[in-house]
Amino acid sequence: MLSEQVVTDVLWAALSTGGDFAEIFMEDTFNTQIRMLDGAVEEAVSGRDYGVGIRIFQGLRSVYAYTNDTSRESLMKAAREAAAALPGAPAGKTVVLARLAVEKFNPVRLEPRQVTHLDKVEVMKQAHSAAAGFHEQISQVAIVYTDVDQSVFIANSEGLMVDDRRVRTRLGINAVATKGAEKQSAFRGPGRHMGFELFEKIDVGEIARDAAHSAVTMVNADYAPSGKYPVIIDNEFGGVIFHEACGHSLEATSVAKGVSEFSGKLGERIASELVTAVDDGSIPNAWGSQNIDDEGTKTRRNVLIENGILKGYMIDKLNARRMGMEPTGNARRQSYKFAPTSRMTNTFICAGDSTRDEIIANTEYALYAKRMGGGSVNPATGEFNFAVSEGYIVRGGKIEEPVRGATLIGRGSEILQQIDMVASNLATGQGMCGSVSGSIPADVGQPTIRVKEITVGGRKGAN
Amino acid sequence: MNFQEFKERVFAAGRAAGLGDMEIYVTRSQRLRIRVFEAEVDDYAASLERGIGFRARFGGKVGYAYVEALDEEAVEYLVQGAKANAQIIESSDDVEFYAGSESYPQVLSYNDSLAAVSAEERVSFCLDLEKAAFALDERVAKVPYALMGYGDTEVYIANTLGLEQGFTSNGAFSYISALVRDNGQVKTGSKLHYGSDWSTFCAESLAREAVNEAVSLLGASSVPSGDYRILLRNDVAREILSTFAPVFSAESVQKGLSLLQGKLGQSIANSRVTLIDDPLLKNGAASAPFDGEGVAARTKKVIESGRLVTYLHNLKTAKKDGVQSTGNASRPSFKSPVGISPTNFFIEPGQAAYGDLVKTLDDGLIIISVQGTHSGANPVSGDFSLGAYGYLVKNGSIARPVEQITIAGNFFKLLETVEEIGSDLEFSGPDFGGNVGSPSLIISNLAVAGM
Numbered sequence: 001m002l003s004e005q006v007v008t009d010v011l012w013a014a015l016s017t018g019g020d021f022a023e024i025f026m027e028d029t030f031n032t033q034i035r036m037l038d039g040a041v042e043e044a045v046s047g048r049d050y051g052v053g054i055r056i057f058q059g060l061r062s063v064y065a066y067t068n069d070t071s072r073e074s075l076m077k078a079a080r081e082a083a084a085a086l087p088g089a090p091a092g093k094t095v096v097l098a099r100l101a102v103e104k105f106n107p108v109r110l111e112p113r114q115v116t117h118l119d120k121v122e123v124m125k126q127a128h129s130a131a132a133g134f135h136e137q138i139s140q141v142a143i144v145y146t147d148v149d150q151s152v153f154i155a156n157s158e159g160l161m162v163d164d165r166r167v168r169t170r171l172g173i174n175a176v177a178t179k180g181a182e183k184q185s186a187f188r189g190p191g192r193h194m195g196f197e198l199f200e201k202i203d204v205g206e207i208a209r210d211a212a213h214s215a216v217t218m219v220n221a222d223y224a225p226s227g228k229y230p231v232i233i234d235n236e237f238g239g240v241i242f243h244e245a246c247g248h249s250l251e252a253t254s255v256a257k258g259v260s261e262f263s264g265k266l267g268e269r270i271a272s273e274l275v276t277a278v279d280d281g282s283i284p285n286a287w288g289s290q291n292i293d294d295e296g297t298k299t300r301r302n303v304l305i306e307n308g309i310l311k312g313y314m315i316d317k318l319n320a321r322r323m324g325m326e327p328t329g330n331a332r333r334q335s336y337k338f339a340p341t342s343r344m345t346n347t348f349i350c351a352g353d354s355t356r357d358e359i360i361a362n363t364e365y366a367l368y369a370k371r372m373g374g375g376s377v378n379p380a381t382g383e384f385n386f387a388v389s390e391g392y393i394v395r396g397g398k399i400e401e402p403v404r405g406a407t408l409i410g411r412g413s414e415i416l417q418q419i420d421m422v423a424s425n426l427a428t429g430q431g432m433c434g435s436v437s438g439s440i441p442a443d444v445g446q447p448t449i450r451v452k453e454i455t456v457g458g459r460k461g462a463n
Numbered sequence: 464m465n466f467q468e469f470k471e472r473v474f475a476a477g478r479a480a481g482l483g484d485m486e487i488y489v490t491r492s493q494r495l496r497i498r499v500f501e502a503e504v505d506d507y508a509a510s511l512e513r514g515i516g517f518r519a520r521f522g523g524k525v526g527y528a529y530v531e532a533l534d535e536e537a538v539e540y541l542v543q544g545a546k547a548n549a550q551i552i553e554s555s556d557d558v559e560f561y562a563g564s565e566s567y568p569q570v571l572s573y574n575d576s577l578a579a580v581s582a583e584e585r586v587s588f589c590l591d592l593e594k595a596a597f598a599l600d601e602r603v604a605k606v607p608y609a610l611m612g613y614g615d616t617e618v619y620i621a622n623t624l625g626l627e628q629g630f631t632s633n634g635a636f637s638y639i640s641a642l643v644r645d646n647g648q649v650k651t652g653s654k655l656h657y658g659s660d661w662s663t664f665c666a667e668s669l670a671r672e673a674v675n676e677a678v679s680l681l682g683a684s685s686v687p688s689g690d691y692r693i694l695l696r697n698d699v700a701r702e703i704l705s706t707f708a709p710v711f712s713a714e715s716v717q718k719g720l721s722l723l724q725g726k727l728g729q730s731i732a733n734s735r736v737t738l739i740d741d742p743l744l745k746n747g748a749a750s751a752p753f754d755g756e757g758v759a760a761r762t763k764k765v766i767e768s769g770r771l772v773t774y775l776h777n778l779k780t781a782k783k784d785g786v787q788s789t790g791n792a793s794r795p796s797f798k799s800p801v802g803i804s805p806t807n808f809f810i811e812p813g814q815a816a817y818g819d820l821v822k823t824l825d826d827g828l829i830i831i832s833v834q835g836t837h838s839g840a841n842p843v844s845g846d847f848s849l850g851a852y853g854y855l856v857k858n859g860s861i862a863r864p865v866e867q868i869t870i871a872g873n874f875f876k877l878l879e880t881v882e883e884i885g886s887d888l889e890f891s892g893p894d895f896g897g898n899v900g901s902p903s904l905i906i907s908n909l910a911v912a913g914m
Contacts, residue, residue, distance in 0.1 A: 034551065037718065042556070043800050044548035047529035048540060051512070064508040068531045078511075085507045085582075117551045140719060176843065181722065183843040226688050226869070226912030257500060259607045259642055261649070339508060374838035380607060380642050380651045385835040385850030385869070407839045407848035407869050407912075455685075457848050457869020457912035 001163070002026060002052075004097055006072050007155045010054065011095045013079035015157060018088020019056040019063075021317075022079075023156040025294065026052045026070070027336040029148060030113060036124045036143040039132065044117070053336040054079050058086045062318050064339040097155060100162040102291050102298065105284045108167045110196035112147035120145050123171065123199050130205035131175045134212035137219060139178035141212075146170050147196075154296040162296045168287070168441060169198045170430065173208050177215035184404065186214035186371070186389060191430040191441065194285045214371060214390045217402045223460040224391055224406035230366035231408065231454045232359055232394060237372050237429030239348050239444035242277060244375040245384040245412035250279075250304050251330070252319030252342040253436060254379035261382040261413055265310050271416035273308040274352055281329055281345030287430040288345040288442040295331040295340055302328045304347075305416075316342040334438020341437045348445030352422025356448040359421045361397040367406060367456055368392040368399055374431070375408075382412040407457040415451055423448035466619050469533065473517060474623055476542045483520035484560040486622035488755070490514055490797050495582075498610035499589040506610075516797035517541040520560070524552035529798045558801075559778035562624040564759035567752045571745045572632035574659040578615060580635075585611055588637070588666055595670035596641045600678055604644040607651070611637040611664070618751075626757045634659050634748055636892050639669055643677040652677030655698075657892030659746040676831065679854070683864035685913035686855060692827030693870065693906045694820055694856070697889045699830050700901035704810065706836040707845065707874040708896055711738075711765055712791075712803040713780035720843050722875060723771060731771045732878035735813065738766035740775065740897075742790065742806035748890060749806040749898035755794035756801055763789055765808075766878075777803050793897075809900035813884030820885050820903055822859040828911065829853045829861070830870060845874040868913040872906075880907040 002010075007024055014022035029049040035042050052075060053066040065082040067074055124143040131141040147169045155161040170191030177184050188211040192198050233241055246262075254260040262270060271277075281299030283289050290299055295317050303311045315323060316331035319342055332343040360368070368391065375386025388406040392399050428445030466489050477485045491513040498506035515537070516529045526548025530537040593609035615633035620626060640653040654672040656664065695703065715721040723731065732738075742760035744750050753759055756778050764772050776784070777792035780803065793804035821829065834850035841847070848871040854861045885903035892898060 034548075037554070040553035040555075041551050042554040043527070044551055045527040045529070045798065045800060046544040046548060047798055048531065048537075050530070050532035060505055061503060062506050064506070066510045066512070068512055068514075068533075070532070078509075081509065082507075085504070085509075117547060121551055176720075178719075183720075183722075185841070185843060226871070226910070228914065254607075257605065257607060259605050337510065337512065339506070374835075376834055376837070378651060378834070380605075380640075381649050383834070383850070383866070385839060387835065387838040387848070405846055405848055405871065407835065407850065407871070409834075409850040409867060409869055455867060455869070455912060457850070457871055459846070459848065459871040459873075459910045 001153050006075065008095050008097060010075045010079045011155065011157050013076050014054055014056045014083050015093065016080065016090050017083040017086045018058045019083060019086055020091065021057040021157055023055045023295065024052060025336055026153040027150060029150040032112060032147045034120055034124065034145045036128060038140060039125065039128045041121055049335055051336040053339065054082055055339055056082055056086060057318060058088065060322055061086060062339065066336050093157065095157050096159050097161040098159050100160060102162055102164060104291050105282065106193045106289055106291060108195040112149060112167065112169060112195055115196045123204055127171060127173050127204045127208040130208035131173060131212040134209050135216045137177045137179055137216050138175055138212050140176040142174040144172035160296050162292060164291050166193060166290055167195050168193050169195060171204065173211045175211040175215040177219040179219045182219055184215050184218040186211045186218065189430055191287050192285050193287060193289045218390060218404045221402035221404040224367060224403035224456060224458040225460050226456055226458045228453050228455050230363060230450060230452055231456065232363060232366050232368045232448065232450045233372065234370045235423065235425045235446055235448045236427040237444060238369065239428065239446035240372045240375060240386060240431065242349050242446055243344060243347055243444040244377045244386055245415055247344050247347045248377050249379045249382055249412055250313050252313050252315040252323060255313050256319035256322040260379050262310060268310055269308050270310045270413060271305050271308040272419045274422045275305055275308055275416060275419055276350040277305040277348065278303055278350060279314055279330065279344055279347045283346055286346045286443050293329045293331040294333045295327065297327050297329045297331065299329040299345060314342045314344060316340060332437060332440050334440055338437040343435060343437060343440055344433060344442050346428065346443035348426060348428060349447065349449065351424045351426040351447050354421050354423045356423050356425055359423055359448055359450050360394055360399060363394050363397060363450065366394040368394045377412065384412055385409045405458045409455050409457060415454065418452040419449050420452050421450040470621050472538050473541055476538050477519055480542050480546055481521065482542065482546060484623055485519040486560055486620065488516040488794055488797055489619040490616055492614060492616040494612065494614040496610060496612040497585055497589050498608065499593050502590065502593065504586055514797035516794065517545055519545040519549065521546050521549035524549045525558040526552065527800050556779055557782060559782060560622050560624050561626055561757045561778060563626040563757060567628065567759050568743055570743055570750050570752045572630060572750045574633060574746060577635055577659050577661050578633055580661050585613065588664060591666035592637065592639050592670055595667045596639060596674050599671060599674040600643065602643040602645045602678060603641050603674055605642040606639065607642055608638055608640040611635060620757050628753050628757055630752050634893060635661065637664055637669060639673045641673040641677050643681065645681050648681055650677045650680040652680065655892065657748055657890065680852065680864045680866065683852065683866035685867040686865050686911065687914050688912045690908045691911045692824055693909045694824045694827065694829040695904045695906060696829060696831045697885065697887050697901055697903045699833050700904045701891055701899045702833060702836055704901050705891060705896050705899040706840045707842055708805055708808060708899060709842045711775050713774035713776045713784060714803050716774050717780055717783055722845060726771050729771060730769045731875065732766050732769045733881040734769040735884055736766055736769050736878060736881050737764060737811040739764055739811055740805050740808050744807040747807035747898055748893040751806065754790045754792040756792035758788050758790045758792060760790045775803050775805060777801060805897035807898045809888060809890065810884065810902060812886045812888040812902040815883055815885050817885055817887050817903055820883055820905055821856060821861065823883050824856050824905055825859050827856050828865060829856055833870065847872060847874065868911050870909045870911055872909040877906055882907055
């Protein structure tokens with residue numbers, strides 16, 4: 001890593017024009033990715049990402065530069081060139097660095113780099129056999145194992161100097177079921193901010209069979225009826241609805257510039273009073289957790305919505321200036337190749353009082369979205385869309401036939417108001433969230449909820 | 464250390480470690496991105512990056528490793544990493560290394576005058592973009608994005624069979640998104656432009672397209688669910704083509720992940736449809752003299768008058784099928800193993816101007832945006848169900864804007880039901896999935912869910 005003298009010199013060079021804040025982010029990351037198709041390892045890549053990002057603020061302006069060449073000479077050049085993009089003369093601030101010790105609450109027991117490739121392949125084979133042996137209609141199983149060991153060092157002109165290490169392990173299971181010329185696939189991707197001990201905590205075989213079950217159910221299902229009707233969204237990855245429909249619109253990235261539908265609405269009712277929602281990057285070993293964010297701010301639990309009232313946003317340093325509020329530990333980036341901005345960590349709707357069984361029993365007709373695929377949102381208008389990867393029709397209080405091909409569309413603000421039942425079975429699922437500062441690991445989550453009405457799109461006409 | 468010198472050191476260390484065929488794939492790029500907000504440059508990002516991908520044969524199998532730092536440890540890390548990775552490979556596929564083609568085409572992929580545009584000019588372009596948007600209509604409340612980017616990339620590939628090739632490319636893009644407010648209603652319109660000719664970057668006209676689109680959507684509402692005749696605007700048509708482009712990859716076909724399996728020589732699309740992959744396109748965003756394995760690039764028709772002519776191949780899939788590689792081996796980055804991707808991949812334009820297509824549509828919907836192609840589309844089955852908006856057309860002219868609908872259908876069915884092809888071919892710009900282009904298309908019918 002860099003010496004204190006080099007860090008001080010580079011920060012000083014970065015402030016050589018009109019900048020009022022400068023930051024260095026250095027990263028050294030080891031990656032492993034192994035792909036298996038139908039039980040045979042097809043591809044294995046290991047790599048090392050290494051580089052430095054330099055960021056300078058002048059009021060609300062931001063300049064970012066990065067390079068892989070971490071020699072003093074190259075960093076000084078990058079800092080001076082970045083500074084040249086800002087007008088003005090230096091304020092002559094001195095930088096006094098003080099090392100900050102951070103509490104490490106994401107323990108790693110089995111470091112991935114100490115685990116042999118063969119052990120990793122063994123876990124993949126377990127997943128493969130469980131899925132492939134589940135049913136005769138399973139025609140293909142693809143498994144991807146990934147581990148990432150990221151060491152970061154962050155220093156800024158306020159004197160902060162801190163490092164952190166993030167170790168993440170994940171298994172992706174994709175099962176394809178075939179019936180005649182038709183194919184349907186189902187994905188499960190359990191992961192945690194931890195090492196290889198992940199596989200002592202999860203039952204790989206059960207998760208793989210569950211993926212296979214989804215694929216087989218869907219390949220035998222008819223298309224979902226389209227139209228506007230009630231939807232019950234199950235717990236765990238179902239939380240992607242909140243992530244897409246509301247979470248992105250609560251990131252300072254869009255709130256600060258007044259382009260989010262939730263800008264300027266703190267203290268107002270934006271959701272049904274059954275809804276309390278939280279973003280919490282400080283849950284030990286959760287997929288989206290970090291000891292500190294990518295600006296060096298300690299992560300924490302941020303209440304976004306409490307009993308339907310908007311309580312807070314997710315804020316990074318630059319947008320904190322624009323908003324006149326404090327950073328919330330949500331500044332994140334894929335790597336040194338991205339300037340950080342406010343992003344979600346582990347985001348979920350909190351548990352309510354009902355049970356899933358009660359919700360189903362109390363519903364005359366609905367789409368039961370047991371598994372959600374991904375989705376996206378336009379934060380300006382709140383318009384979202386996402387795919388239901390495993391759905392069923394609820395009729396007369398009972399789960400009936402499976403249906404496929406449904407897409408849910410609507411506006412975040414409207415859906416939040418229309419949640420009329422919330423169960424107590426809060427659970428989370430893992431995803432990779434893509435936005436301006438790259439692709440980052442994020443947990444989504446919720447208990448089973450019921451929404452009075454959502455537009456359901458699909459190939460089949462209305463009932 | 465230069466690439467040639469580094470290559471020699473890696474190959475020497477590899478030979479000492481018992482590795483067989485070896486190859487390095489290096490990229491070095493410079494990027495610049497400038498974003499303006501409320502008449503100030505609020506984001507300015509410059510970068511210089513390089514990366515070295517390495518693959519090597521050991522015990523008959525091929526493993527991969529990559530590094531970004533060119534330090535003393537890098538050579539050893541690449542050699543040991545690739546060796547360890549080769550040892551767990553079980554697939555029986557033969558990975559080919561390539562000694563080089565007899566000749567390579569000349570490709571125009573680097574524009575000196577684009578590289579020479581000054582930083583000041585680029586900044587003032589972004590400022591003009593935002594200013595123009597505000598000046599066009601008083602309902603423009605915000606311009607969330609007014610930005611431009613420039614990048615150039617140098618690619619170098621060399622292996623122990625004697626292959627050694629390189630080329631340089633550059634390009635620029637601009638993106639504007641305008642937000643309009645009227646009577647409490649909010650709509651956004653956006654325009655993306657990619658090119659290597661700076662004179663095509665006209666701030667006023669790009670801003671106009673974004674603002675006009677946003678304003679035209681005010682007062683939008685849904686339509687009753689049902690089947691509609693559809694005009695897919697060129698940018699929507701290319702987004703759908705890009706989403707389903709993997710079905711043309713021989714790798715998908717061989718793995719049973721493409722319904723085009725067994726369809727070579729057969730009619731899979733309306734006879735109006737010709738689909739071309741052209742890596743030699745002048746200043747195309749994906750133009751290159753060779754592919755990710757060093758195979759010379761060539762132009763080919765993938766669909767000719769509705770008939771499937773070829774899949775896209777790299778050396779591995781070509782060997783399996785007993786054909787020649789089509790030069791579509793891809794390395795989306797130095798980190799990625801060799802895969803398959805189209806280059807400049809487009810539906811051949813027809814004669815009709817966009818306005819004529821609206822008249823020909825007569826009654827139906829124009830779709831100008833789709834959402835959720837990464838989640839609501841299944842490349843294996845071809846099924847898609849996507850959030851969408853656009854306009855309702857009655858008697859050959861636009862009646863009103865439409866929102867809160869989904870369009871659903873099947874890609875393979877869509878190809879068969881293309882009724883009319885416009886003359887307005889436009890490309891997406893560079894993407895991991897190739898530079899995809901399409902004119903606007905009239906489709907006989909798609910299922911629409913709305914009210």
